[in-house]
Amino acid sequence: MKNLLQIEKATKRFQAPEGGLITALDNVSLTITHNEFLTLLGPSGCGKTTLLRAISGFEDLDSGEIYIDGEAMGTRAAHRRPVNTVFQKYALFPHLNVSRNVAYSMEVAGLEKREVTERVGKILELVGLVGMGERKISQLSGGQQQRVALARSLVAQPKILLLDEPLSALDKNLRHKMQQELKSLQHELGISFVFVTHDQEEALVMSDRIAVLNDGLIQQLDKPEALYHRPKNEFVARFIGESNLFPGRVLSSTQAGLKIKLAGGDTIAVASSKCPAGTEVKVLIRPEKVTLAKGKASDGLKVSGHVLEHYFVGTDYQLVVAVEGLGRVKATVRNPANDAVQTDGSRITLFLPHEAMHVIPVSGMGS
Structure with a gap:
């Protein structure tokens, strides 16, 4: 056209x-x-x-x-x-x-x-x-x-x-x-x-x-x-919507995807092959993709932490959870069955699915 x-x-x-x-x-x-x-x-x-x-x-x-x-x-x-x-x-x-x-x-x-x-x-x-x-x-x-x-x-x-x-x-x-x-x-x-x-x-x-x-x-x-x-x-990740961004380094890169070691020590697997081993990256996951539901360890990252802040916004609860190694993790949870999300200081477990993660090379932080 x-x-x-x-x-x-x-x-x-x-x-x-x-x-x-x-x-x-x-x-x-x-x-x-x-x-x-x-x-x-x-x-x-x-x-x-x-x-x-x-x-x-x-x-x-x-x-x-x-x-x-x-x-x-x-x-x-x-x-x-x-x-x-x-x-x-x-x-x-x-x-x-x-x-x-x-x-x-x-x-x-x-x-x-x-x-x-x-x-x-x-x-x-x-x-x-x-x-x-x-x-x-x-x-x-x-x-x-x-x-x-x-x-x-x-x-x-x-x-x-x-x-x-x-x-x-x-x-x-x-x-x-x-x-x-x-x-x-x-x-x-x-x-x-x-x-x-x-x-x-x-x-x-x-x-x-x-x-x-x-x-x-x-x-x-x-x-x-x-x-x-x-x-x-x-910049785009932070400017468009809410985001969780975790620093990490690519351990290996194959056609199947990337293995990344996060700064906190956890290892994740992401379906992306654009970064060679050794690349410093930021791993993005949006708060609405973070859940309280149980998931297989092979399918994501399971972490525990204390609720720092919680906000009720109609159908959802917006949470800020302190997780050792990752820092502040944002989660948006719909109709939670767990009453702990409504209490600051409560300990809860979050699941971050690999399929919802997006990798940004640190070299791509600028324009």
């Missing part, structure tokens, strides 16, 4: 107030296909918003190039690019009603009144604002204002819609509802979305692919499932 957006070796540096340069983007390259929902995810200052602004034309690159449908955007002004942006602050015109806010760009472009009215009606129906065209912006809820901002960006029929943390101002329930609606809308329209967020759960729920950024570099670009279960480095 032909790439809709292609970013090649994008680099951007800013002058720091205290002197010197800050590298916001460091030789970043990625592609986006038609009708794809791609999320730029990372902590504050990682470069995700700078990359979004470079795509939109609000930020010039120091080097590199951006192509949309094969055309270089380097010297093209922001208003002449086939993209539109929904900002964190919606920047709606308070003196115009909903319909006029949505129609504004088309009126400025000189489109005929009949076409403007028709397109505004269609887009308001699409975003669930039928009958609200005459309302003032001040008469709308936060979710409705967000829909107006979406409608205003979509009515111009851009090839790519850029979204800069547009849900951050909404409460939790409305935010979840809008996540589902945005994803559904994207598929219905067939427009590629580039979505910026620092919320890992939001990215996992909405995206076809996620680019995890840190220090101006793409740490990993992958499908949500791959990022969660098979992170390429420790």
Whole structure:
């Protein structure tokens, strides 16, 4: 499939107030296909918003190039690019009603009144604002204002819609509802979305692919499932969801898998053959894969420890258990029969299945 957006070796540096340069983007390259929902995810200052602004034309690159449908955007002004942006602050015109806010760009472009009215009606129906065209912006809820901002960006029929943390101002329930609606809308329209967020759960729920950024570099670009279960480095493993990471060293590597000696002295067997003997590694296992159930020694690692912390979160208990040699081990247990999990200081036994473990070479800790 032909790439809709292609970013090649994008680099951007800013002058720091205290002197010197800050590298916001460091030789970043990625592609986006038609009708794809791609999320730029990372902590504050990682470069995700700078990359979004470079795509939109609000930020010039120091080097590199951006192509949309094969055309270089380097010297093209922001208003002449086939993209539109929904900002964190919606920047709606308070003196115009909903319909006029949505129609504004088309009126400025000189489109005929009949076409403007028709397109505004269609887009308001699409975003669930039928009958609200005459309302003032001040008469709308936060979710409705967000829909107006979406409608205003979509009515111009851009090839790519850029979204800069547009849900951050909404409460939790409305935010979840809008996540589902945005994803559904994207598929219905067939427009590629580039979505910026620092919320890992939001990215996992909405995206076809996620680019995890840190220090101006793409740490990993992958499908949500791959990022969660098979992170390429420790930063991604820690940033995406909760994690247990145990240091170890590969004792042997065969086609059957790896034998790894953990820092605490235990030996485990993992179905991976990518690391040669002697490699220093981190072994990842997610808390929800750690159980209280009994398992065969050949199938996993059985360890005992004392409950340091326990939290009830609806259907689950989240535990932090002190295990000699491994340190603090996190476990998420559903409907436990053992009352000991509800008491700090209680001694319990955990089972860590080999099949749920993922090995990260220490050499892959960076980008």
